[in-house]
Amino acid sequence: MVDYSNIELTVFDELESTNTYLLQKQEEEGLSSGEAVQALRQSAGRGRYDRKWEDTGGNMALSIYLEPDIAVQHLSQIAFVTAIAVVKTILAQGVPQESIRLKWPNDVLLEGKKCCGILIERAGDKGLVVGTGINVAAAPADKACILHYVSANLEDVVSAYLTSFKALYVAWQEFGFEHIVEQWMAYAWKLEEEIEVKLRHQQFKGVFKRLDKDGALIVKRSDTQEIQRITAGEIF
Structure with missing residues (x-):
């Protein structure tokens, strides 16, 4: 195992899904x-709404099991923590800041195209599995x-991600969510522009304010x- 500041990482040649592996392990043995x-x-990576996450090799597929010291109603905030960790990871590879945008709720875009998938799933009463591709x-x-965009290798990306995630995860629990929102807003996609909002039972256009x-x-x-105020849905 490789120790990244209290994150113990085990690397497999292949899994169906890193999230599924941890969810099953938590259920079977804890x-x-x-x-x-x-x-x-x-071989069977998953995204939000059970969408398939294609993996042709050479990419980062990583999941972490966590038990945050955070009230249950705030656990979804970790998706924003994770997205910022991905931004910092990409910046560390030399990608310019202006090329990166965050699309609510948790898409990371490079030059307008999605480059990352984030899937947060509950595991037991107090656990979360945070999956990032x-x-x-x-x-x-x-x-x-x-x-x-730049020269990069998988090991450097994984190391940068775990370093950034750990620091942000600790800061989130110690100092709250406000500073996470501030960092997220610095990369907000379509801020003060008209977007299309798709909810479960309706769809409409509006200006993204904050x-x-x-x-x-x-x-x-x-x-x-x-x-x-929108708490769940998609924007385009």
Whole structure:
């Protein structure tokens, strides 16, 4: 095992899904906070809404089991913590800041194309599995990878990610979510621009104004001019 400041990483040549592996292990034998797995290749990677995350090898597929000292209603904040860790990881490889944007709730974009998948899943009563996939060496035609922009290798990306994630995770628990929101907003995609919001039972256009203190999307609707708070959905 490799120790990254209390994160114990085990590397596998191949897994179906790093998230699934940890979820099953937690159910069958239990896990300690900080246990992490990386797969050099995933055969059945998953994203939000059970979308398939394509993996052709050479990319980062990594999941961490954590038990945050945070109230249950705030656990979803870790998606924003993770997204900023990915931003810092990409910056560390030499990608210019202006090329990176964060699309609510947890997409990381390079030059407007998605380069990262983040999947947060509950594990037991107090645990979370934080899964992160970063396109390092390859990506589908409609996605981006780091090697499209700068020279990078997988080991450096993993090391930078774990270092950034650990620091942000500790800061989130010690100092709260406000500074996480501030960092996220610095990379916000389509801020003060019209976006399309897709919810479970409706779809509308509006101007993205900001995130609130809990990470909810604040939108001024184009049809009614009303301010609406969005806690779950997608934007385009």
